Amino acid sequence: xxxxxxxxxxxxxxxxxxxxxxxxxxxxxKFMERARTEWLRAxxxxxxxxxxxxxxxxxxxxxxxxxxxxxxxxxxxxxxTRIKRLSQARIRFAQHIQRDCTLVSSEIxxxxxxxxxxxxxxxxxxxxxLLE
Amino acid sequence: xxxxxxxxxxxxxxxxxxxxxxxxxxxxxKFMERARTEWLRAxxxxxxxxxxxxxxxxxxxxxxxxxxxxxxxxxxxxxxTRIKRLSQARIRFAQHIQRDCTLVSSEIxxxxxxxxxxxxxxxxxxxxxLLE
Amino acid sequence: xxxxxxxxxxxxxxxxxxxxxxxxxxxxxKFMERARTEWLRAxxxxxxxxxxxxxxxxxxxxxxxxxxxxxxxxxxxxxxTRIKRLSQARIRFAQHIQRDCTLVSSEIxxxxxxxxxxxxxxxxxxxxxLLE
Amino acid sequence: xxxxxxxxxxxxxxxxxxxxxxxxxxxxxKFMERARTEWLRAxxxxxxxxxxxxxxxxxxxxxxxxxxxxxxxxxxxxxxTRIKRLSQARIRFAQHIQRDCTLVSSEIxxxxxxxxxxxxxxxxxxxxxLLE
Numbered sequence: 001x002x003x004x005x006x007x008x009x010x011x012x013x014x015x016x017x018x019x020x021x022x023x024x025x026x027x028x029x030k031f032m033e034r035a036r037t038e039w040l041r042a043x044x045x046x047x048x049x050x051x052x053x054x055x056x057x058x059x060x061x062x063x064x065x066x067x068x069x070x071x072x073x074x075x076x077x078x079x080x081t082r083i084k085r086l087s088q089a090r091i092r093f094a095q096h097i098q099r100d101c102t103l104v105s106s107e108i109x110x111x112x113x114x115x116x117x118x119x120x121x122x123x124x125x126x127x128x129x130l131l132e
Numbered sequence: 133x134x135x136x137x138x139x140x141x142x143x144x145x146x147x148x149x150x151x152x153x154x155x156x157x158x159x160x161x162k163f164m165e166r167a168r169t170e171w172l173r174a175x176x177x178x179x180x181x182x183x184x185x186x187x188x189x190x191x192x193x194x195x196x197x198x199x200x201x202x203x204x205x206x207x208x209x210x211x212x213t214r215i216k217r218l219s220q221a222r223i224r225f226a227q228h229i230q231r232d233c234t235l236v237s238s239e240i241x242x243x244x245x246x247x248x249x250x251x252x253x254x255x256x257x258x259x260x261x262l263l264e
Numbered sequence: 265x266x267x268x269x270x271x272x273x274x275x276x277x278x279x280x281x282x283x284x285x286x287x288x289x290x291x292x293x294k295f296m297e298r299a300r301t302e303w304l305r306a307x308x309x310x311x312x313x314x315x316x317x318x319x320x321x322x323x324x325x326x327x328x329x330x331x332x333x334x335x336x337x338x339x340x341x342x343x344x345t346r347i348k349r350l351s352q353a354r355i356r357f358a359q360h361i362q363r364d365c366t367l368v369s370s371e372i373x374x375x376x377x378x379x380x381x382x383x384x385x386x387x388x389x390x391x392x393x394l395l396e
Numbered sequence: 397x398x399x400x401x402x403x404x405x406x407x408x409x410x411x412x413x414x415x416x417x418x419x420x421x422x423x424x425x426k427f428m429e430r431a432r433t434e435w436l437r438a439x440x441x442x443x444x445x446x447x448x449x450x451x452x453x454x455x456x457x458x459x460x461x462x463x464x465x466x467x468x469x470x471x472x473x474x475x476x477t478r479i480k481r482l483s484q485a486r487i488r489f490a491q492h493i494q495r496d497c498t499l500v501s502s503e504i505x506x507x508x509x510x511x512x513x514x515x516x517x518x519x520x521x522x523x524x525x526l527l528e
Contacts, residue, residue, distance in 0.1 A: 014151060014156060015156055018151070018205075019154075019205040020146065020453050022151075022514075024147055025425060026423065026425035026426055026429075027422065033421075034275075037275075046338060059463070060421040063460070063461040066458055067455070067456055067459075069514075073312065118465075145426070146433075147429065147430075152321050152379070157324040158293035165289075165410060179469070193330070193331050194329065195289070195327065199326065199327075202382060278415060279414065281414045281415035282410040283413035283418075283468070337415040
C-alpha cells in the first residue's frame with residue numbers, strides 16, 4: 001500500500017484563481033484535500049461513517065508546499081497522492097499537482113483525533129489494516 | 133431600528149479576486165455576511181452565545197444580488213446593512229457595497245432555525261426587542 | 265436549445281462547508297459556475313479562447329437564490345443548468361441543485377463584456393448560434 | 397527591520413470554518429496573506445503600484461505550516477509577521493497566528509517576479525531599502 005499512488009483529476013475554475021491570473025496559493029490545498037478524500041473513498045472509507053461509528057476525524061497537523069510553476073484558469077490538473085509514512089495516529093502524504101510538468105509538490109501530515117476533544121487517537125483498526 | 137444603517141469596511145485581498153481581475157461574484161456574499169455578523173456584534177449579540185444559550189442559528193433563506201460595477205484588488209469597500217423587514221423568525225436585510233459609487237446591491241433574508249433540525253423557530257425575545 | 269438541460273455532478277468537500285455543518289451559502293454559487301463552465305465546454309466553447317479570440321468574458325450581472333434545504337459534507341449533488349432567456353448580450357440561466365430533492369433554486373444572469381472595459385458587447389455570433 | 401514584528405488582527409467568520417467546527421486548514425493561509433499585505437501597506441507599499449510602476453508581483457514559492465491548535469468561529473486572532481531572511485529577489489517570513497496561545501506557526505517565502513513571465517526579478521530598490 002505504501003507504494004501505491006492515487007491520481008485524481010481537478011479542473012481549475014474562476015473560483016480558484018486570483019487577479020494575478022493564476023491559482024491562488026491556498027487553493028492548491030483544497031485540491032490536495034479533495035484528492036485525499038477521494039483516495040479514502042477509493043479504499044472504501046467514507047468520512048461521515050468514521051465520525052458516526054468511531055467519533056474521529058482526520059485533521060491536518062503539518063504542511064510543506066513548494067510552488068514550482070503556476071496553474072491557470074481552465075487547466076486540467078492531476079493530483080497524485082501517496083503515503084510516505086504511517087504511524088498509529090498519523091499519516092504523512094506526499095502529494096503532487098501535475099499538468100505537463102510538476103507544478104506543486106507537497107508533504108501533508110494528518111492526525112486522527114477525537115472529534116470533540118481534538119486529541120490524537122489511534123486510527124481505527126480496519127483502516128490501519130487497509131493502509132498497511 | 134428599522135431605519136438605522138450599519139457600515140462595515142472591507143478590504144479586497146488577492147483571495148477575493150479571480151483571473152478576470154475583479155472580485156469573484158460569490159465572494160461579495162462573504163463581505164455581506166461579515167457585515168451582518170459585525171452588525172449583530174454591535175447590537176451586543178455574539179452568535180456562539182445564541183447557539184449555546186438558545187440552540188439557534190441564523191441561516192440564509194433567500195438572496196437577490198445585482199452586480200453593478202466590479203470591485204478590484206486592494207479596494208477599500210463600505211458594506212451598508214439595514215433591516216428591510218422583520219417577522220417572528222425572519223429578518224430581511226438590504227445590503228449594499230460601495231466604493232466611489234454603489235458596486236453591488238442586495239437583499240438577503242435570514243431565518244432563525246433550530247441548530248439541530250434546521251426548522252424555523254422564533255427569534256429569541258431579547259434579540260427581537262433589540263431589532264424592533 | 266432553450267429547452268435543453270445540462271446536469272453536472274458536484275461532490276461536497278470540507279472546503280465547502282461551515283461550522284453550522286452545512287454548505288456555506290456563498291459556495292453554492294461556485295457549484296453553479298462550475299456547471300455553467302462545463303455546459304459551455306460541452307457546447308465546444310472554452311472560455312480562454314473566448315478571451316484570446318474575441319476579447320470578451322462573461323460576468324454575472326444578477327443572482328436570485330432560494331435556499332430550500334442544506335447540503336452537507338460528502339453529499340453528491342446534481343446541478344442542473346438551463347437557458348431561461350437569451351438576448352444579444354445576456355444569458356439568463358435557471359439553475360438548481362438537487363440531492364434527493366431540490367436544495368437550492370436560482371436564476372443567474374450573465375452578460376458578455378469587453379475584457380478590458382467591462383462594457384457589455386454582443387455575444388460572438390458562433391456562440392449565439394449554438395445557443396439558439 | 398529584520399527584527400521588527402507586525403501584528404494584524406483577524407476575525408473568524410463562518411466563511412473560514414468547516415463542518416469539523418474549526419477554521420479550514422487552507423484558510424489560515426488567507427489570514428497570513430492579509431497580514432503580509434497590511435505589513436507592506438504599513439511600510440507605504442501598495443501592491444497595485446508595484447505592478448503598474450515596476451511590472452512585478454510577489455508570489456509565494458514555499459510554505460511550511462504547523463497546525464498546533466484549532467481556531468474556531470468568532471475567534472479574534474492576532475497574526476504576527478516578521479522577516480526571517482531577505483535576498484535580492486526573495487523574502488522569507490515567519491508568521492504566527494495567536495489567540496490565548498500560538499495556534500499556527502509558519503514560514504512563507506515569496507519571490508518577486510515579472511508579472512507577465514513569472515520569472516524572478518530583483519525587488520525594486522526603494523522597497524529593498526525599506527526592508528533592510
